[in-house]
Amino acid sequence: MKFSSSLLLVGFVLHANDVLSAPNPDPKAAWVRQSRARKAVSKIGKRWSNGTSAQLPVTSCSENNYTQILAPKVNVWGGLTDVEAASVTQWLFAQPEFNLTVSDDAGEWDNTILLVELMHPNKTDVLNYLDNAGPVPDRYAHVVLDHRACEEPYYEDILVGPIESYGIKNGTTRWEPLQYPYTRKTAGRVRNLDADADADDTLYSQWIYKISATISDITLDLWGGTALGLDNDTLSIWGIDPLWQDDGRVVRWDAFWSNTVDNFDTQTLLPLGLYFRSDVTGRDPSQWKFEGWYYNGLFYETTEAFRSAYYTPGFAKLGANVEGDWARTDQIGPVIPLDTASPPASITPSGARFAVDAESKWIQWMDFSFFVGYQRDTGLSLWDIRYKGERVLYELGLQEALAHYAGQDPLQSGTAYLDSYYGFGPYAFELVKGYDCPAYATYLNTSFYVSETTHTHLNSLCLFEYTASYPLQRHSTSNYVSVTKNTYFTIRSVSTVGNYDYMFSYSFYMDGSINVEVRASGYIQSAYYANNGEYGYKIHDNLSGSMHDHVLNFKADFDIQGINNTVAVVNQVPVSATYPWSKGKARNTMKLEKSYIETEESSRLFWGPNSATQYSVINKDAVNKYGEYRGYRISPSLGAIHLTVEDSSNLANAARWANHDIQVTKQHDTEPRAAHAYNNQDVHNPPINFDAFFNGENLTQTDLVLWLNLGMHHIPHTGDLPNTVFSTAHAGFSFSxxxxxxxxxxxxxxxxxxxxxxxxxxxAVETFGQEQGSCAVEYSPVEVDLWGYKGDVVVRKFPFDPNNPYYETDAIV
Incomplete structure (x- = not known):
C-alpha cells in the first residue's frame, strides 16, 4: 500500500565507480508520515556500478570473479554520468524562468526539480548506430519539474540537451517541453493533486488532524489513542490512491490505523474500521468540505450525527486490530525438527561462467548478450538482447504495476495503486547475500540522485548461474540413459514499494529460451473485517484479507531476423474429420488452425481457454531449412492475468493496458511507454492513455511491440500473515x-x-569433455558476511562536492 502524497520523482544514471552502500531496514511504508516519517524523496539520477561477489574468509569456492570484457558498442541506455547529472542540475538552477528552490529549503509553495535522468534515445537512431555504423545518438536529460508556486500546481516534463560527456554543452544546450512520447498534448504538463499532501504540510496540519480532533473523545474511548500530529500519537490516518476525480471535484477517503509499537512494518495489518470523506478541490483549506463518516456499514453525513449515534445506548463498538507476534516476521513457535542444521548450499567450482563490462553494463552468458538499463519509474530493463549474435529483442522491461483492491469500505473500494508513481528504481534496496540470491552471485550497485545529492544502494542487482533441481533433457532406454543439466543465468532485483517487495528475475536458458518472473512478498494491505465477507476471508480477530489484483505490464520489442515481424496465431481445435483411409467414417480428433494478427483492430488478445492458443513472433522473410518461419513463441508460465474489474471507477483511462493479456502495436518512437508515472494525477485525461496506441495500423511484416500482462488474483488468507510468501505469489512468461x-x-x-x-x-560413461572444476570448501555461515549491510553513501551534487561523501540512510518516505 502507498500513501497518496507528493512522493517525488527520482531519476537514474548508471555508473561504475560508486561507493558501496545499503539502506537501513527501517519501516519503509509511504503512509508513515507522522513522527517516524522522513521527508519524501525529491529527485534522483540513477547510476550503476559493479559490486563484488560475496567473499567469505578462507572459503576459496566463493571466489567467483567474472570475466572482464569490453562491450562492442556504447550503452546508450546506461544513464547519465555523475558529472552529467550534476551539470544538468546546475544549469537548471541558472534558468530564471523555472524559479527553482533547493530541495532542502523548499516548501509546498516552491518549485523544485523532481527528476534528472537520461532520456532514452529513439529506436530509429539507436539502430542506425548499432547496425549501420551511424553516430552515437545525442544525449538528452529527461527532467521533471514540480511547479507549486501557483494556485494550480503541476508537473512538467522537459527535455534538456544535448549533453556532452563532460556535462552541459555551453551555448548549445536548450530545454523544450517533452510532449512527443505522450498521448496527451499539453506541453508535458499534468496537474499535481498532492502538492499539499505531505504529513507536515497543509493537508495534515490544517485538515486531517483537525477533523480527527473533532472526535478525539471517540477515538480515545474506542482505541485509547488519538491522531493529532503529535509525537505521542498512537494512531495514523491515510487513505485512498488515486484520489477520486469525478465531476470536476477531488475527493479523498481516509481511515484510522493503529501505529506500530516497534520496528516491524505492520501498520497495513492494523485497520480500525473508521473512515471519513472530504472534498479537497483546490489549495485553499477554507474551501474544502468535510462530507461524512463511515463506520460499521453506516454512513453519517455530519460529525454531529456520528457523535449522536455513538453515544446512543446500544451503539456497536468494534474491536481494534493490535500488533502482536502474529504480525511480526521473526521466528516464533516450536523449532521444526532438524531445522537448526545448515541447509544445502551451492558453489561455483570453476568460478563465474559469464562475462561483464562493468563500465558499459554489457553482459555475456553462453550464447546470450545484453545491455542493462535502469530507470526511476520501472527499475531494471534489458536492451539489445542477442542470441547467437543475432538480436531477438530490442527492449524488455517493466512498464507499470497495478494493485487494484475491492471491499465494502470506501478505502479498499477506492484504492488502485499505480506503482510507477512511487518508482521501482529508488526502492531497489540491497539484496541479502545467500537469501535473495546465491551467496556466490556477482552483486552490482545502483545509485540515485536525490535532493541535490547522490545516494548509492550497495549490491542491489545480482547476476548468477544456477543449476535447476530438474534436468533440461533426459531419456532412458534398455541400454543407455541420457541426461542434461539445466543450468541457467539470472539477473535479479528486488524493489520494496510501500508494503510489497517485488522480486524481478530475467533468466536465460541453454535451449535459447528467456523467462521473466515476478514474485511478491511483504505485508498485505488488509481490511477491517466487519461486513467484508464478500470481499475476503477473516484472517485475524478483526481483520479481513482485502481481495486485490496485481497486474504488471511488460514491454517486449521483438526483432526476429530484423525489425519486420508478424504475430502468428495457432489454435488447437477439436474437429470431426474424414480421411482417405477412414472409409467415409468421421474421426473425432483435433487439428491446427493458423492465422495472423493483421491489424491493431484485432490485436488486443486473451490467452485461449485450455491453453490451446499459441502466439509467436515470426519473420515471414526468414525461413529455416525446412521452410518454416523462424520465430519466438510467447507462453504464460504462471499467473498471466488481466484486471478483473471492468472500466474501473478508480482508474478511468489511467490503466487501459491492464484489460487484456497480450496486446500488439506497431512500434513508434512516440510510444515508448505504456504508462506515465503521473497517470494517477488525472485519471480521465492521463499523460498516456494506452487506448490511443490502437488506431488500426497494419501489423504484417512491420516493427512490432508486444505488451504483456502478468500478475496474481490475490485473496489473502491466514497464510499471508505476517507476510505473503514468494512460493505462491508469483507469475511469469517465457519466450522460446x-x-x-x-x-x-x-x-x-x-x-x-x-x-x-x-x-x-x-x-561406458560419456561426459563429452567436461572439465572437472574443483575448489576447497571450508563452510562458514553466510550470516558472518551480513554484518557488512550498510546505510547509504551520499555525495552532494549542488554544489558538486565529490570529495566529501557521508553516510545517511533514508526510509522510503
Missing part, C-alpha cells in the same frame, strides 16, 4: 525459439552425460 534453429541448441552443452549399460554392468 520456434523453428528458429534447425534443432535443440542445448545439445551444444558438454554438461550432459550418457551412460551405456546392460546385463547389470556399465560399459
Amino acid at each position: 525459439p520456434l523453428n528458429y534453429l534447425d534443432g535443440d541448441p542445448s545439445r551444444q552443452t558438454v554438461n550432459q552425460v550418457r551412460i551405456d549399460y546392460g546385463g547389470g554392468n556399465v560399459s
